[in-house]
Amino acid sequence: MKTSTKAKTRKSISKRFRITKTGKVMRRAVGQDHLLAKQTGHKRRRLRKMVEMSESEAKKIKKLLAI
Secondary structure, X not given: OOOOOOOOOOHHHHHXXXXXXXXXXXXXOOOOOOOOOOXXXXXXXXXXXXXXXXXXXXXXXXXXXXX
16 A cells, blocks of 8 residues: 655755745845945845745745645
């Protein structure tokens, strides 16, 4: 008799992405690791916010998160 196992959550993925109550997948904005001195303060503040992922990529992330 074969028993089905639950999908395991990828822990590295769960630390990088957040799921909203409505089911959107949010990720960190790109471009904030280095070379920040040349960017304006407005851009640096804007980059701190989370960004919504595209629907096709969000589908893949949800699968890895076992959602």
